[in-house]
Amino acid sequence: MITFNINGKPRQIDLPTDTPLLWVLRDHLGLIGTKFGCGMALCGACTVHLDGEPTRACVTPISAAVGKKIVTIEAIDQDATGQKVQEAWLTLGVPQCGYCQPGQIMAATALLKQKPKPTDADIDKAMSGNICRCGTYCRIRAAIKQVAGLTEVKP
Amino acid sequence: MKKPLDRPELSADISIADDILHIANISRRAFLKDLALTGFVLAAGFPSLIRADETALPSQKGKYGADAMPHGWVDNPLVFVAIADDGTVTIICHRSEMGQGVRTSLPMVVADELEADWQRVRVEQAPGDEPRYGNQDTDGSRSMRHFFMPMRRVGAAARTMLESAAAAQWQVPIQEVRAEQHQVLHPATGRTLGYGQLAKAAAKLPVPARETLRLKKPADFRYISKGQLGIYDGQDIVTGRAQYGIDTRLEDMLYAVVARPPVFGGKVLRYDAKDALEVPGVVKVVELPSSPPPADFNPLGGVAVIARNTWAAIQGRKALKIEWNNGPHGTYDSVAYKAELEAAARQPGKVVRNDGDVDTALKSAAKQVEAEYYAPHLAHATMEPPAAAARIVKGKCEIWACTQSPQASRERVAKWLKLSEDNVTVHVTLLGGGFGRKSIPDYVIEAALLSQAMNGKPVKLTWTREDDLHHSYFHTVSVERLEAGLDTQGKPVAWLHRTVAPTISSTFAPDSKHQMPAELGMGVINVPFAIANLRIENPEAEAHTRIGWFRSVSNIPHAFAIQSFVAELAAAAGRDPKDFLLDLIGPPRRIDPRTLGDTWNQGESPEVYPVDTGRLRRVIETVARETGWGRTLPKGAGLGLAAHYSFVTYIAVVVEVSVNEDGKLNIPRIDVAVDCGPQVNPERIRSQIEGACIMGISLATLGEISFKEGAVMQDNFHTYQLTRMDEAPREIRVHLMPTPEFDTPLGGVGEPGVPPIAPALCNAIFAATGQRIRQLPIRDQLRKD
Numbered sequence: 042m043i044t045f046n047i048n049g050k051p052r053q054i055d056l057p058t059d060t061p062l063l064w065v066l067r068d069h070l071g072l073i074g075t076k077f078g079c080g081m082a083l084c085g086a087c088t089v090h091l092d093g094e095p096t097r098a099c100v101t102p103i104s105a106a107v108g109k110k111i112v113t114i115e116a117i118d119q120d121a122t123g124q125k126v127q128e129a130w131l132t133l134g135v136p137q138c139g140y141c142q143p144g145q146i147m148a149a150t151a152l153l154k155q156k157p158k159p160t161d162a163d164i165d166k167a168m169s170g171n172i173c174r175c176g177t178y179c180r181i182r183a184a185i186k187q188v189a190g191l192t193e194v195k196p
Numbered sequence: 197m198k199k200p201l202d203r204p205e206l207s208a209d210i211s212i213a214d215d216i217l218h219i220a221n222i223s224r225r226a227f228l229k230d231l232a233l234t235g236f237v238l239a240a241g242f243p244s245l246i247r248a249d250e251t252a253l254p255s256q257k258g259k260y261g262a263d264a265m266p267h268g269w270v271d272n273p274l275v276f277v278a279i280a281d282d283g284t285v286t287i288i289c290h291r292s293e294m295g296q297g298v299r300t301s302l303p304m305v306v307a308d309e310l311e312a313d314w315q316r317v318r319v320e321q322a323p324g325d326e327p328r329y330g331n332q333d334t335d336g337s338r339s340m341r342h343f344f345m346p347m348r349r350v351g352a353a354a355r356t357m358l359e360s361a362a363a364a365q366w367q368v369p370i371q372e373v374r375a376e377q378h379q380v381l382h383p384a385t386g387r388t389l390g391y392g393q394l395a396k397a398a399a400k401l402p403v404p405a406r407e408t409l410r411l412k413k414p415a416d417f418r419y420i421s422k423g424q425l426g427i428y429d430g431q432d433i434v435t436g437r438a439q440y441g442i443d444t445r446l447e448d449m450l451y452a453v454v455a456r457p458p459v460f461g462g463k464v465l466r467y468d469a470k471d472a473l474e475v476p477g478v479v480k481v482v483e484l485p486s487s488p489p490p491a492d493f494n495p496l497g498g499v500a501v502i503a504r505n506t507w508a509a510i511q512g513r514k515a516l517k518i519e520w521n522n523g524p525h526g527t528y529d530s531v532a533y534k535a536e537l538e539a540a541a542r543q544p545g546k547v548v549r550n551d552g553d554v555d556t557a558l559k560s561a562a563k564q565v566e567a568e569y570y571a572p573h574l575a576h577a578t579m580e581p582p583a584a585a586a587r588i589v590k591g592k593c594e595i596w597a598c599t600q601s602p603q604a605s606r607e608r609v610a611k612w613l614k615l616s617e618d619n620v621t622v623h624v625t626l627l628g629g630g631f632g633r634k635s636i637p638d639y640v641i642e643a644a645l646l647s648q649a650m651n652g653k654p655v656k657l658t659w660t661r662e663d664d665l666h667h668s669y670f671h672t673v674s675v676e677r678l679e680a681g682l683d684t685q686g687k688p689v690a691w692l693h694r695t696v697a698p699t700i701s702s703t704f705a706p707d708s709k710h711q712m713p714a715e716l717g718m719g720v721i722n723v724p725f726a727i728a729n730l731r732i733e734n735p736e737a738e739a740h741t742r743i744g745w746f747r748s749v750s751n752i753p754h755a756f757a758i759q760s761f762v763a764e765l766a767a768a769a770g771r772d773p774k775d776f777l778l779d780l781i782g783p784p785r786r787i788d789p790r791t792l793g794d795t796w797n798q799g800e801s802p803e804v805y806p807v808d809t810g811r812l813r814r815v816i817e818t819v820a821r822e823t824g825w826g827r828t829l830p831k832g833a834g835l836g837l838a839a840h841y842s843f844v845t846y847i848a849v850v851v852e853v854s855v856n857e858d859g860k861l862n863i864p865r866i867d868v869a870v871d872c873g874p875q876v877n878p879e880r881i882r883s884q885i886e887g888a889c890i891m892g893i894s895l896a897t898l899g900e901i902s903f904k905e906g907a908v909m910q911d912n913f914h915t916y917q918l919t920r921m922d923e924a925p926r927e928i929r930v931h932l933m934p935t936p937e938f939d940t941p942l943g944g945v946g947e948p949g950v951p952p953i954a955p956a957l958c959n960a961i962f963a964a965t966g967q968r969i970r971q972l973p974i975r976d977q978l979r980k981d
């Protein structure tokens with residue numbers, strides 16, 4: 042039996058310790074906001090925060106998450122920056138299908154908490170691990186800049 | 197954050213307690229049923245209340261557009277609208293949401309005509325049931341094109357019923373009352389009645405005849421054409437509550453993955469499940485039958501591992517020992533196949549259009565130019581891979597799936613399980629991308645078969661990314677060969693285009709070797725160029741994998757070749773590519789597509805939707821103006837133009853690039869001019885076009901699925917690369933052509949943005965570097981070592 046802290050609450054799980062956090066969240070805890078996209082840390086759909094660090098849950102065995110604070114998209118609105126990111130996402134109409142967006146929001150929130158005024162290069166670096174097949178990148182960049190209070194030239 | 201009104205909650209906290217499972221779809225259905233009992237008065241969910249003549253299939257009404265689609269359209273308000281006592285208006289969306297915004301845009305059309313306050317509207321997703329809702333195949337960029345008018349009539353009819361009910365209650369003539377924002381007013385006396393108060397009485401009134409409906413004037417639209425509503429599911433998406441097919445959770449559900457034959461047409465020879473069954477959590481291993489050709493929508497067969505969670509199923513699959521028989525396509529090899537296509541393109545082929553005398557004109561031309569273009573297979577790679585859940589209880593099968601074709605899913609599942617269609621329910625979840633992959637319900641059938649194998653227990657099937665890339669219904673692969681003759685003024689006098697590509701028809705009739713009219717009609721046969729001598733040929737190509745629909749379909753290779761070649765001709769003629777293209781298109785005129793040999797015309801009427809070269813010219817002129825065509829750029833930078841007409845929409849694109857000394861490509865900006873007729877939801881049109889730009893850049897720079905010994909060589913996003921943030925265009929400007937009067941017919945939006953991107957990019961690279969790209973993807977072709 043392993044105990045973790047997920048979204049501020051202790052949770053217990055009885056599974057092999059090499060099970061990736063992603064499947065524990067999705068299949069056992071019903072936290073389906075964390076998405077599966079590749080299973081190989083290639084797409085960012087499964088991004089969660091582990092002690093504030095953006096982390097790919099698909100390659101993180103639960104043994105590595107023990108003793109850490111796990112935050113998923115379901116609780117990111119409890120963070121002031123996370124909430125602002127969500128609001129900017131809606132104001133600028135970022136999502137298309139929306140499937141990648143929980144991961145994008147987790148990555149963007151982590152970036153903005155570490156660098157409240159990110160440069161374009163910072164944004165590229167922090168966000169390029171997150172694929173959006175619908176192609177919402179321009180709006181993601183604009184939304185991050187909006188949260189950062191950096192003006193984005195609008196056509 | 198503000199919560200939108202009355203949204204069914206999927207509370208993560210509730211479902212966290214491991215065994216309490218909570219499915220939004222079920223709760224939504226329960227919600228519908230409860231409301232039906234307590235006062236859903238314009239009755240959704242009660243087919244018996246609908247008069248037979250109202251659901252009579254309209255498909256026979258005409259040959260074109262929605263009329264020609266299976267099950268046509270339905271505009272009965274009783275099918276699409278329900279109003280509760282508290283005034284909540286529920287609007288049914290019968291098309292699948294995959295990012296195009298249809299769950300916002302179609303209900304918004306109803307709400308506008310209904311004078312419903314959007315804040316008090318709920319959207320309910322229809323299950324697969326085309327006889328009831330009309331066509332539900334969400335593909336071909338036609339949801340709005342085909343359902344704008346039916347949805348307006350739905351709203352107008354419901355509004356009229358509410359007005360009649362109010363007039364009756366006040367005993368005044370209906371002309372004296374008017375509906376406005378969720379209530380009916382009697383201005384003469386200042387009386388008002390809310391929709392909730394009127395709903396019960398309104399529901400008892402007859403549905404007004406179609407011809408008597410008063411539709412709003414465009415000037416009175418509240419939501420249509422305004423683009424001010426956020427997407428309906430936005431809140432759920434950003435909070436992680438949105439439900440996709442892969443998110444389905446049912447009580448006692450098992451989780452499955454399938455090992456499918458690596459080569460199309462292959463079979464399981466023998467397998468050993470011993471190790472797989474020892475993986476903790478694995479419950480059962482079952483063989484799924486393979487199907488004889490044609491591929492159709494049939495599952496590929498293979499060996500399934502069913503487990504207590506997805507990870508255990510994946511681990512179990514890794515432990516399977518399977519010997520495959522690869523079948524007849526075990527030698528499919530993309531390198532050899534490319535050479536085959538090239539050889540075919542260098543020989544005459546079936547003539548599919550022939551104007552004038554191309555051979556003589558070519559021979560006597562002052563200058564001959566020829567070029568061959570290659571565009572490889574692609575996989576859709578929707579971020580949500582295919583997934584579906586199924587359970588069978590007492591002979592009734594229920595499915596939850598991210599499907600673009602709920603009706604086909606229902607029909608096929610019924611056939612495979614030998615059930616009547618009435619006993620199959622397909623709930624449509626959100627789709628984490630579709631792009632044509634999810635038009636094909638092979639994975640839905642698989643889920644049903646797996647539940648059947650578990651005696652009806654709920655089973656969710658997940659495709660891993662590897663499954664998705666290995667077993668797609670791939671975008672075709674093509675060689676396009678073009679030859680042209682220019683006269684002494686540099687004017688084209690002859691045009692010969694040979695297009696060679698395995699056809700989608702081969703998926704349904706394996707012997708098909710020629711592109712079907714719907715493929716030829718995607719920009720190759722219907723080129724609206726003013727050239728007297730023009731011949732299009734289509735040599736044979738045999739398919740060795742399942743060819744399917746990929747967003748924009750054959751327009752991608754066709755536009756890539758044609759729009760690249762036009763720029764090559766401009767260069768050969770020493771002319772500006774934009775002026776050259778405009779001259780080639782010629783003066784504004786409306787061409788009957790049949791005179792171009794295009795009998796298909798995107799399924800639309802040739803009279804209502806002629807090929808309008810004036811509109812094509814206008815998007816080109818607009819994008820050139822907006823982008824500052826001709827402006828001076830620094831060394832290594834360039835602008836490239838391409839224009840393409842597809843899905844009855846006119847698009848022109850200018851891509852700006854810079855290529856540095858090492859050959860690294862940078863895309864600072866793309867401008868797109870779009871004439872898709874009237875714009876119902878301009879905000880979502882922009883987002884679709886922005887997305888099309890990224891997909892176009894992605895396929896042009898990185899996209900390639902290739903085969904060796906019959907199997908796909910790409911496994912995941914490290915080998916099938918997609919454009920990421922750092923290589924995406926930095927800025928995309930979408931210029932929508934104004935049509936405030938709503939006086940032209942609607943065009944498609946989801947797909948037509950993609951085809952012109954690759955040629956515009958390659959033309960820009962040529963402008964920047966002098967290097968001409970004829971083979972996609974570009975990958976490291978620009979690199980200087």
Ligand code: FES
Nearest residue numbers: 078079080085099
């Ligand atoms: S699913 Fe974890 S990075 Fe793609």
Ligand code: FES
Nearest residue numbers: 138139141173175
């Ligand atoms: S919004 Fe669809 S994948 Fe990003």
